[in-house]
């Protein structure tokens with residue numbers, strides 16, 4: 001078993017919502033968003049773990065907690081065995097930041113347009129006092145550019161961000177992380193603004209870095225189809241909790257939680273013979289706000305399988321199938337995943353409904 | 365599905381005349397669209413997808429203009445229309461468009477109803493209860509509660525707003541609806557529901573749809589025909605089923621192989637090294653040649669012609685019959 005790099009136990013983060021004038025006058029209690037509401041996960045050395053889920057479910061908050069850009073409300077977070085929730089000393093934080101780095105979604109705003117690539121990559125070195133001479137730093141910068149395959153480095157080192165394509169900018173952002181030789185990278189939607197081909201190229205690159213640079217990733221995305229290729233584990237988040245997690249292929253091929261099943265039914269796939277078929281998305285209504293978390297199973301108002309017990313009792317994690325593959329649902333393991341597709345008639349009416357299993361889907 | 369040709373585009377060419385030179389954003393685009401059918405347009409950023417859409421609407425922004433070619437909408441030639449005619453005869457009524465990022469620009473101070481009624485008033489002189497009734501019918505059609513008519517944009521979710529924009533684009537029963545990245549900013553669940561609506565509406569209303577996105581997985585859900593664009597050219601055009609199963613153009617082959625799969629284990633994703641060219645000075649011969657693995661001598665010198673192979677149009681020398 002590889003070493004655990006990140007370990008979260010009952011991790012929680014609440015945000016207070018600013019009140020309106022009338023709420024203050026009426027002395028209403030302050031509202032709280034439970035952005036991350038008691039989660040547990042482990043990320044192993046040289047593995048990538050994905051967090052997926054709808055927007056607002058808490059993915060980015062998890063990433064920021066791990067980066068110590070936010071302080072947890074309660075719970076524990078261990079990185080390489082150290083409890084970082086207690087970390088507040090400025091110097092220790094700085095050392096921590098060197099070990100853990102973050103890549104952001106938007107390659108257009110994450111780089112300062114006034115700085116050349118050289119300056120962008122030199123900045124973290126200066127902050128952390130790495131490299132005594134400019135020549136030494138230049139050598140490190142060139143190496144980092146080579147690591148992200150911006151070659152020859154000379155061609156890129158004096159460019160400003162506007163002289164780079166979106167994919168090249170994102171490589172510079174990755175190089176800026178790598179230059180500090182981190183153990184661990186949080187990548188928040190790193191490829192979602194990029195074209196397919198550039199996305200594929202970057203995902204290949206990020207995957208190669210696992211071995212060449214001994215990297216571990218926490219990968220945040222709403223694009224579930226990229227997780228199978230890039231990651232080893234996946235956690236599916238809903239309203240601040242992880243409803244299902246496990247090895248990526250197990251979760252995608254045998255989703256146990258009704259929410260995961262709904263998400264997976266919704267993912268579009270490049271299969272063109274589904275033109276006159278409508279997929280049933282087995283989920284009701286829209287995601288409730290984080291200020292108003294339903295009792296019992298928090299997914300119950302939207303769940304097509306909800307029973308009485310679901311309204312009252314919070315489900316605990318079960319492991320009914322593969323080892324390490326868990327889901328927080330009273331009926332985990334009892335609800336088979338099938339995709340219902342309805343055929344449309346010539347004038348757009350639903351004609352007949354058929355059910356496809358995961359195996360049938362994979363064959364198509 | 366009717367067999368009526370509602371859109372007939374021939375050799376459409378649109379350039380931007382900038383101080384740095386002529387940007388050849390769209391060259392010699394030709395295709396036809398029939399009622400109840402859809403064309404999916406795909407290609408990397410900057411390959412001319414939006415320029416093609418704006419040309420069809422006669423809304424190309426200066427310094428750009430349509431240089432040559434013809435666009436017939438339901439038999440009417442539109443390249444020669446004046447701006448006034450385009451506004452009164454073409455836009456909304458014949459062709460409407462859901463713009464990239466449109467849901468972010470709904471005016472916050474007006475109700476949904478107010479914003480939906482505008483085109484009805486301008487084009488049909490419809491007001492009051494009659495207009496309200498039509499708006500509510502279209503809200504229902506996109507699976508929304510008709511009562512949303514009375515609400516303000518800030519009270520709605522992104523998915524609801526996007527559906528309202530789509531309903532508004534359908535109001536005047538245009539022959540063609542163009543959708544530019546309509547679901548890109550939305551979550552998969554909402555996206556899947558909107559795609560379901562669009563599939564149903566396409567059949568129900570029997571209009572034509574042009575669906576633009578860089579997401580080939582989404583396009584597979586909705587396209588009868590597929591147009592793959594590269595550097596201002598349509599490099600492959602034909603039935604989507606054929607192109608996804610057996611892409612012919614080297615560019616399309618790579619694009620499709622670059623899609624990560626949900627239910628297949630893949631070791632490495634394919635990609636196309638390099639970047640698309642600047643369109644002020646596109647490469648000689650085949651514009652794809654600097655990035656093409658299959659390029660040969662002729663590709664650097666001679667512009668490829670379109671060849672029809674098994675019902676698919678391919679602009680590539682590999683399919684030349686000697």
Ligand SMILES: Nc1ncnc2c1ncn2[C@@H]1O[C@H](COP(=O)(O)OP(=O)(O)OP(=O)(O)O)[C@@H](O)[C@H]1O
Pocket residue numbers: 380382387389407408409410411412413414415416425426427428578642643
């Ligand atoms: N107003 C303009 N002036 C000059 N060049 C322009 C203008 N608008 C677009 N272009 C150029 O025309 C080409 C095609 O642009 P277009 O916006 O049609 O691409 P697209 O395929 O829609 O890209 P995206 O996927 O990024 O939306 C690009 O090279 C672009 O830089």
Ligand SMILES: Nc1ncnc2c1ncn2[C@@H]1O[C@H](COP(=O)(O)OP(=O)(O)O)[C@@H](O)[C@H]1O
Pocket residue numbers: 015016017033034035053054055056057058059060061062289290
């Ligand atoms: N700084 C903040 N102040 C108040 N609420 C916040 C803040 N950051 C995030 N939230 C709320 O926390 C929840 C989770 O947000 P986030 O982690 O950004 O989700 P995701 O990354 O999955 O889209 C949302 O309800 C969001 O509105």
Ligand code: SF4
Pocket residue numbers: 257258259297298299300301303304305306307310315328329330331332
């Ligand atoms: S516990 Fe009940 S409501 Fe929750 S996901 Fe399982 S079946 Fe649905």
Ligand code: SF4
Pocket residue numbers: 613614615650651652653654656657658659660663668679680681682
């Ligand atoms: S014409 Fe030549 S360069 Fe162009 S796509 Fe075909 S083989 Fe490649």
Ligand SMILES: [Mg+2]
Pocket residue numbers: 413414464
């Ligand atoms: Mg565009």
Ligand SMILES: [Mg+2]
Pocket residue numbers: 547548550555579
């Ligand atoms: Mg998407």
